[in-house]
Amino acid sequence: MILVAILFISILLSLFWGQADALITLVHFEHLSPMQSIILWELRFPRVLATILVGAGLAVSGVAMQALFRNPLAEPGFVGISAGAALGAVLMIVLGPLFWIGYGVGYNSAWLALGAFAMAFLVTVLLHRLSTQKGQTQVGFMLLAGVALNAFSAALTGLLVTLSDDQQLRSVIFWMMGSFSSVQMSDVLLLCSVISLGLAGLWRLASQMDVYLLGEETSQQMGYDPQPLKSQIMWLSALMVGVSVALVGVISFVGLIVPHIMRLWFGVGHRELIVASSLGGAILLTIADWAARLFISPAELPIGLLMALIGAPFFLIMLINKRQGL
Numbered sequence: 001m002i003l004v005a006i007l008f009i010s011i012l013l014s015l016f017w018g019q020a021d022a023l024i025t026l027v028h029f030e031h032l033s034p035m036q037s038i039i040l041w042e043l044r045f046p047r048v049l050a051t052i053l054v055g056a057g058l059a060v061s062g063v064a065m066q067a068l069f070r071n072p073l074a075e076p077g078f079v080g081i082s083a084g085a086a087l088g089a090v091l092m093i094v095l096g097p098l099f100w101i102g103y104g105v106g107y108n109s110a111w112l113a114l115g116a117f118a119m120a121f122l123v124t125v126l127l128h129r130l131s132t133q134k135g136q137t138q139v140g141f142m143l144l145a146g147v148a149l150n151a152f153s154a155a156l157t158g159l160l161v162t163l164s165d166d167q168q169l170r171s172v173i174f175w176m177m178g179s180f181s182s183v184q185m186s187d188v189l190l191l192c193s194v195i196s197l198g199l200a201g202l203w204r205l206a207s208q209m210d211v212y213l214l215g216e217e218t219s220q221q222m223g224y225d226p227q228p229l230k231s232q233i234m235w236l237s238a239l240m241v242g243v244s245v246a247l248v249g250v251i252s253f254v255g256l257i258v259p260h261i262m263r264l265w266f267g268v269g270h271r272e273l274i275v276a277s278s279l280g281g282a283i284l285l286t287i288a289d290w291a292a293r294l295f296i297s298p299a300e301l302p303i304g305l306l307m308a309l310i311g312a313p314f315f316l317i318m319l320i321n322k323r324q325g326l
Contacts, residue, residue, distance in 0.1 A: 003279040007052075010283050014048045014290040015040065050183040050191060051289045052282040054248055055258075057195040057240035059281025060274055062255020064202050064237045067209040067270065068128065068230060069142055072260060073318065076241045077252025077311075079127055079142065080149030081120050085238075085245035087153045087160075088119030090172050094160045109187050109247060113194070117242030123149055124234045178249035178304025180289050187247045198240035199278060205232060206270035213268070251304045253311020254281055260318065 058076065065074040065081070076082050092115035127149060131142035161172050208229050211219050216226045244251070258280040259273065266272045285303070288310075292301040 003276060003283065007279055007283050007286070010286040010290070011048055011052075014051070014286050015044050017290070017294075046183050046185050046188050047180045047289065048286060049188045050180050050248060051285040053188070053191040053195045054180075054244045054251070055254060055281035055283070055285030056278035057191075057198060057244050057281070058251065058254040059258035059277040059284070060199055060202055061237040061240050063259045063270065063273055063277050064209070064233045065124075065255065066259060067212060068233045068237075069131065070213055071142065072263075073143065073256070073315075075253065075256035076120075076237065077250065077254075078150075078256065078315070079146030080153060081123050081127070081238065081241050082245055082250045082252060083150045083153035083157075084123030085116040085120035085242045086250050087157050088115035088117070088242065089113075089246045090157050090160050091115050091119070093172060094164045109190055112246035113190060113243040116246035117239050119153075120242040120245070121235055121238035123153070124238050128230070128234065178251040178307070179300070179302055180248050181300060183248065191243060191247060194243040195240055198236045199274070201232065201236045203271065203274050205229060206274055209233070209270045210268075249302075249304055251285070251307050253307050253314065254284060256318070257311055257314050258284055260314075 061076050061081075062074070065076060065079070066072050068074070089112045092111050096111060096115070127142065127145055130145045157172075161169060164172060208219070208224050211222050211224050212226055212229055219226045219229075258277050262273055262276040262280050266276045288306055289303050292303045292306050295301045295306075
């Protein structure tokens, strides 16, 4: 209930407080000016819905990835999954028209989401294969493999940028630092359908993830086959990360910060942790996006940059505490 109340307050702040204040609408909705109506319903409302959905999806993806690797340091942005999703979206922007331009079809949000999901899933599978040996995840190797996959995806993205024309270049820049400024209701509908599917699917697997944390042999002894579980975690996580990256760009560290905090409050049981993390991720991104609009007003700070500024020190603190056994 506390998380729901905080989320409600963050939604009100994001809707009614910005560069062009619309605080009067809290009391007098019937007296909205045409400009206030545009600001509230066409600009801020879809944006707030998107921050809620993306925040929930990224946070729960972090929970799922940490269960898959049995390590709290796994996070979609840090281990290369978000970078892979961005590469898939950029591939669709730059190279996609070469394949379907003859059919008179241009890229749209669905095509970008499809490309991002495919690459995110590929990176997830590759990362799991590289860092897992005899059913045990080698944490150090996982982090190193994630760094390598991040660098490789970024290099390929840079190569595609050099091959793009001016119009494609402007579209690609959107993915470099992350932003909700261009979100429309059609994007929100796509996010809602995909994120809802991912959240429901992972919540259904909560009890299996609890057992999987004890090890693959224990899971088999208790009647759970870990292979289907791992496959479902990978494709559901890649699906949510892919569509999020395709529509708003790369936003890192949400899947690291939120699950860590929620475990301190709610424990390690995934049924409660998934619900709490979805609310926590929605709160974090809603407040971060609201702050990003106000920090350097009238300009806007890219939310991906803001989350990196917050998340990188948090990650270092986690590493230090882990080394000291805290």
